[in-house]
Amino acid sequence: MTSDSSLLEVQRVTYAMQGRTLLAPVSLQLNAGDFLLLTGPSGSGKSTLLKILASLLAPTAGQIRFKNRDIATIKAELYRQQVSYCFQTPQLFGETVYDNLALPWQIRQQKPPREALMASLESVHLDAEMLDKPVEQLSGGEKQRVGLLRNLQFLPKVLLLDEVTSALDEENKTLVQQLIQQRVQEQQLAVVWISHDPDEIQHAEKVLRLTAPERGESHESA
Template sequence: MSTEIPLLAVRDVSYRLAENYLLAPISFTLQAQEFAWLTGPSGSGKTTLMKIIASLLSPGTGSILFRGEDIASLAPERYRRQVSCCFQTPQLFGATVYDNLAFPWQIRQQQPDRQALLADLAQLNLPPELLDKAIDGLSGGERQRVALLRNLQFPPALLLLDEVTSALDADNKALVKQLIQQTARRHAMSVLWISHDAQETGDGARVISLAPGMETAQ
């Protein structure tokens, strides 16, 4: 039996409001450099679980361990540089796309390379003029791709994705998946990805399923 400490350990984590479970107790582990899908019916708590893992919500019961440490004991800034989350309806900030892609560099007191940012846009079929476009003028699919690229400027140890291709057509979904897989291989990044798309999840990668009343997922 391997004694390796998993990158992420979800231990009997649940969440509820009043008497209603938004997430029934669940346990699973994710190893370093592992790519896994998170699936389950509507209302099973997928997004709630992602928010708990991202330290945006505190679990009602149970604990989340990151490299063997309870995330409740970790400095939030340190943790969120290692575990990054991108949601179905992303929150963009500033005035332009450039503001969003430059932000991860600026908080590290570094200057982004404009040509590199243009190359990032091109990887996801986004035109160069989008870099200076106001965020208020972006479509849903553009917002999703910009948010993803923002998360990938400095690839985390663990990337959490919540239906990040829901507003995209099949071709652009394929580009996003390809970029994430390439980044994961290049940077030894683990990925936990919520998706309802059977074509996305039917790639042979591990699938973790949530369902009401489930306590574990394999």
């Protein structure tokens, strides 16, 4: 049964391409404030599921509802402001870090506050002066943090994270985890986070484990 805090409902969603099943049937309900870790072996469809939830792919079968509305009936640009997907390897735009952090403001026809953008960089241990740094000069870990900050300029209702700490050292990985957990607790942000980290999985309150399609369906455990 749907609760008042329900954001996303996924009902037996599958995905196939050229006759090959890439995602076995998945069902889940995501509520405000949920932090769900998504795990499973390579080929089980973790990234495929996130792209479907982000409306970047259309499921072969099944239905996804956002706030009790079929997402197929919601304009993509409006839906993606509420359900935001952060890639493992961020697709950075323009020439500089500023171009990327300013983009969410510009889409909303608002002036990007330069000091706030610099403060956001410092919140993930990046130098504020990096704001004008060319994106081609960023390391993999710096790109991951800039990509995440771009998604957090305006908080969505649901944040989809595809191994966004994979290029970070342990200190910065912990920093990003704490930042996301803070948003979950303070803003009732709902998060789906792909992870292979045994420690993260062990301590997660909600875990969805996917299995390879030929081995059966996914199941959820707490």
